[in-house]
Amino acid sequence: MQQYQHIRQAAYEANMQLPALGLVIFTFGNVSAADRGLGVFAIKPSGVPYAELSPEKMVIVDFDGKTVEGQLRPSSDTLTHAVLYKHWEDIGGIVHTHSTYATAWAQSQRDIPIYGTTHADHNTIDIPCAPPMHDDMIAGDYEYQTGFQIINTLAERGLSYKEIEMILVGNHAPFTWGATPAKAVYNSAVLESVAQMAYLTESINGNAPRLKDALIKKHFERKHGPNSYYGQ
Amino acid sequence: MQQYQHIRQAAYEANMQLPALGLVIFTFGNVSAADRGLGVFAIKPSGVPYAELSPEKMVIVDFDGKTVEGQLRPSSDTLTHAVLYKHWEDIGGIVHTHSTYATAWAQSQRDIPIYGTTHADHNTIDIPCAPPMHDDMIAGDYEYQTGFQIINTLAERGLSYKEIEMILVGNHAPFTWGATPAKAVYNSAVLESVAQMAYLTESINGNAPRLKDALIKKHFERKHGPNSYYGQ
């Protein structure tokens, strides 16, 4: 059990950030933390309220979705996490929430247009909304297929999971990821904020234009380009 | 008095959850907790602020609405609770609030369409809005008739109170119920969240489609079907 303590702790702390940031109520979300070397991740147990979580309650699962250690049943979304870890070798954390504004966009089945620099500080493109899955994918191994729906949507648009660390699953809700669980949680909060601003922007100006390319490029490169100068 | 202590305590705790969850201000809501064996329920006293409540102040009422024990007058909505307990033999708790988004839908006299999986995790159908009552029902025994309006609306739609644990009373506000008072409070918070997301969904996409049947079925069965795999 000692060997997994670091990811149990990381998953616990990241899960506790979700209610603190106003991104979940009750049990409507989950975070996982991976150890790529060990080939496993720690994830929230299914249906347990945040106030009752502890590092010890996190469940250890391998990248095929098999429970390796833990007394509790893992999150019902575990297979989605497993698929993404298995196919994307550089991510260390995944978050799923039903945060209000991001979920409303997912229910609207629309990409979130890039309307400003808050968006461009984090992504150079509209935040994609994956279409709802085909009925046979849903009826089959649903959570497993949700992982492939995410992977396929990025592929169809020619996007890498390194370029965009967030997606809406149509009619469902957002998933985000990152190098660490903390980064994935950060991405969930950014997404919620960008989703709210985009909604308000369209309400204030029904003809609001997308951000122009020069600003997209500039803001993204300030934070992420080879000559980035944001942060320490 | 000892024999009712468990439902006094349960009603007290559930009532205190309403302001904690942001579902009420001042005295705009009430929860009751039933003991089916004793044929009574404990309910919030009328017009007493949440900060002044205690288990001892809860009023014990039978399923005909007659006060059995208690110094204070019970909630003005007591007869609505009584009618529901009398007719629905498997419920143990009822909640009434004027929560913002659910009440706005009730005032709009519209069912809340099922737009996403947050909704489908809890209900397979649109959340019904009962039509405003006939004038003679209102002028008569209003709260008593409100109970029947709820029962009749479900009946007209061929719904059981086990299939759907929440309703909007047109022009008024929501009622929710469940096996326990805690579950009924949970349902009130879920309803408020779903109501807000549905409002935002229509604002973002005026032609947003309802959730398709395969997803409704899948998400509901994850949590509630015979092969459910959500939770512990």
Place this chain on the structure above:
Amino acid sequence: MQQYQHIRQAAYEANMQLPALGLVIFTFGNVSAADRGLGVFAIKPSGVPYAELSPEKMVIVDFDGKTVEGQLRPSSDTLTHAVLYKHWEDIGGIVHTHSTYATAWAQSQRDIPIYGTTHADHNTIDIPCAPPMHDDMIAGDYEYQTGFQIINTLAERGLSYKEIEMILVGNHAPFTWGATPAKAVYNSAVLESVAQMAYLTESINGNAPRLKDALIKKHFERKHGPNSYYGQ
């Protein structure tokens, strides 16, 4: 100074409720507490942040707006309060805020339609919006005239200040009143809640009907009629 201590204390406590209820930021509001027998009221000093208030800083003013006691300058809205106390002999408290939703309705220069029972629990009519004042009233003794604008608007509509304890001043913001300062603060919070729900109701259903007369009558009389049965 001792003779005014009770209204200083009441005004202080009521003023502190405004930020606690989310109705003001910074110094954007004020409450007064009257002693009808002494013919004076205690009111918040002008421009002093809520965190720096104390009962001793409240200013004592007579019903003509003349300062009777106090080191600080009274609220810039003091003359509006004075006019209302002078003309309405049964009120003991007045509140002015720039709360978000009520102010948005005032800026929209629209009455708030009665869409539901939350509204009817407190008022039987639409919440009136006084038209912006004539330019000469504004250029003259503005705050004094604001009081008359409120009085005249009720008079033109045939309303008593006992029937409706809240009003919007067009392009400006709400005023509320009541038998006590605590009741006037309560009315401000009710108004803000009703204003938000009415806004959402129209957004959800552009053709939402006003509440029908039978429900208006029933809900108001539950709380306020001779046969009221709400509260203790």
Place this chain on the structure above:
Amino acid sequence: MQQYQHIRQAAYEANMQLPALGLVIFTFGNVSAADRGLGVFAIKPSGVPYAELSPEKMVIVDFDGKTVEGQLRPSSDTLTHAVLYKHWEDIGGIVHTHSTYATAWAQSQRDIPIYGTTHADHNTIDIPCAPPMHDDMIAGDYEYQTGFQIINTLAERGLSYKEIEMILVGNHAPFTWGATPAKAVYNSAVLESVAQMAYLTESINGNAPRLKDALIKKHFERKHGPNSYYGQ
């Protein structure tokens, strides 16, 4: 280091107000505090979360944007601050946030119309939205040019930085300023509140009229004119 302690402290305190007032999440904002005599300002270090700030971490920069003292890299928006301090000799503090409603208006590329007295208490005109910059300005010294975009927008409209202490930068977000950092933070919170109310006003009444001149004049002069009578 002692000579800069007062502006380090002032900048620290003002920066900490931003999350307390709900104007920023994570690191999405920055405040600077100038000493006009010394010709320098203290500013938030880049990318450091608010919870980790201290007065000692503030970076001292001169009005050409050159770091004078400090171990950390200053905010990526430092050059915008420097340009404004260099050209506007009477300001002592500058704030940049991505607050929700003000940013939504900036993304909408619209001035915020003056709809009520909350607005007029602080400004006599619509809050200007600077157009997005030309591509060559963006590709060049972007933050430096952002300062000039702000200065030029005021100039083109014949406005002084003393008349209006806030602006939206199109597609980006707000900047505010004032005699002190505390006043600049106050202006950011006022802007956010006015931006939310204006959004709601247009939603409630698509034909809401601008505030009439007499009211603009009166409210502004109550607080700011030679005969102002607001405050102590």
